[in-house]
Amino acid sequence: xxxxxxxxxxxxxxPGHRALLASAFVPGFDNALYQWQQGxxxxxxxxxxxxxxxxxxVDGLVAELRKRLGGRFTADELAEFYxxxxxxxxxxxxxAAPEDPWAWDSAVVIDAxxxxxxxxxTDYAGGRLIPAE
Numbered sequence: 689x690x691x692x693x694x695x696x697x698x699x700x701x702x703p704g705h706r707a708l709l710a711s712a713f714v715p716g717f718d719n720a721l722y723q724w725q726q727g728x729x730x731x732x733x734x735x736x737x738x739x740x741x742x743x744x745x746v747d748g749l750v751a752e753l754r755k756r757l758g759g760r761f762t763a764d765e766l767a768e769f770y771x772x773x774x775x776x777x778x779x780x781x782x783x784a785a786p787e788d789p790w791a792w793d794s795a796v797v798i799d800a801x802x803x804x805x806x807x808x809x810t811d812y813a814g815g816r817l818i819p820a821e
Contacts, residue, residue: 720767724806727799741791745781749801752780763809763817766802774798
């Protein structure tokens with residue numbers, strides 16, 4: 689299946705800034721969203737004695753995402769950022785819990801962090817993308 693070509697939307701990064709946003713190719717965004725939601729599920733199902741440590745790492749990753757992406761961002765920009773790589777997230781998790789390798793599970797902490805940060809996107813609410821006007 690070939691993604692339909694669409695005209696790129698204006699980014700929230702300011703006038704004149706145009707970017708081809710990830711949801712123009714819905715399968716990529718949908719895949720990222722699915723992974724993020726699974727991360728949240730895994731975090732909620734983690735053993736109760738491990739959850740505080742995992743939650744602390746997720747909190748740290750969300751804070752770092754806020755620094756790296758800045759203020760306003762779209763769900764597409766977050767998905768694009770995720771697709772560029774998350775090795776820096778793994779390093780932060782390892783630094784935060786060097787004695788707990790189970791806390792470095794990217795399918796838990798990284799994906800849950802992106803899922804939580806997605807809620808702050810300017811075009812995402814109620815568990816779905818807000819259609820462009």
